[in-house]
Amino acid sequence: MSHIHRFYSAAISDHMPQIELSDEEAHHAIRVARVRDGEKVSVFDGNGLECTGEFERTGSHSALIRVQESTYHRPSRIQVTLAVGGLHRDKTQESVVRCAAELGAYRVCFWNADHSQRPIKPSSRWHKTAVEACKQCGRFFLPKVDTASSLGEFLEGHNGPSVIALLSEEQTGAPTFAATDRLAVVIGPEGDFSDRERTLAATMGAIPISLGENTYRSEVAAALLMTLVAFKLDELGPGLNLCLQ
């Protein structure tokens, strides 16, 4: 991948001859990235569209891109939603959002767990973090980040199969299931799922999967599951054929 500077703007379309950067993006381009006039850069809308063209500074805090080419990138074969229970620390939430965005999540939903001490407050940092992650890793689809008042609310609103990460003793073989276009991956809160949540998930058809004998922090469980799913979807390249002797 060439390392051209990437900017974000939700409001672009494929027949714009030029795109004005937001104040914030323009400031960053001029003061931090020090992009020069005529340099090739790109703008993406977080929904698959990428416009590349030449950078042009139009003021001390404003800049535009003279578009030369527009490309619609293909979305992932499956929209994967990562649903994480009861995370309260800002840094941890942002870490999950960043990691999920890098690994191509379609949506991140923080749900209030029975074992949560207080409700999760939506943060304006989530969107910002997702944009930064997409810019940095070269993805063109920005995950939506939202909250659900409970696991039940999340599962009811999710239209498609879901897997739920439980401890190893609860696994009943490697689940085989078909995913057509969307999949939810549910990760429990720090204090684990409540009995009510387990029963609810089972009733609502969530498929239990195990991550082995160890207990992972939410960020690591998220990275791990997103990796396994991306690997299954052939989105990580051919991976490695490790033969054990």
Add this chain to the structure above:
Amino acid sequence: MSHIHRFYSAAISDHMPQIELSDEEAHHAIRVARVRDGEKVSVFDGNGLECTGEFERTGSHSALIRVQESTYHRPSRIQVTLAVGGLHRDKTQESVVRCAAELGAYRVCFWNADHSQRPIKPSSRWHKTAVEACKQCGRFFLPKVDTASSLGEFLEGHNGPSVIALLSEEQTGAPTFAATDRLAVVIGPEGDFSDRERTLAATMGAIPISLGENTYRSEVAAALLMTLVAFKLDELGPGLNLCLQ
């Protein structure tokens, strides 16, 4: 897994009737975890040995465990070393160590990259972070964390096959290789490998693998590769059989 409190002590053996906790561990047990006399706890040595027994407070800042049972846990089938280039931020290094420890790395080595701005300084936080991660996730083997002055020094010192994560266009099919007892996973620095490092790695037999089209931060690349290796080693449970339609 039962949630008993876990303590760390490098200096235990399997025929000790009782184990005195370090001041720090005792302080944590008494003041933070508020472990009660007679409560079942465990101590691990970071090298596979776990002693479980009853907690006994012996002073305001001291405590011991009356050992009832000692267990040697089996190590991973392969010792995986994660070798990460040119990471300077403390938080990022700790994040890599924590993640690697959770995912069962045998060793983490930070090597000075040609594109590094300054040499990596070993930190006493690394060991602490690895201990905390092992305690929290239930692992019994503590990764060693060290540094190498260059990629060449790291590869020379590593006795076994190594894979190196390169961008997708450089991949030549899914590599098949045999790993007997150790494997190194090499991740490049933020500014990517230098040409010299690429040539060197190729000369020294490092097997290039691709992670697909996107560029991951070191923490995510580490989690991703450790996950793929652990999955191949059957250490993540049966995983999931995702059928695509």
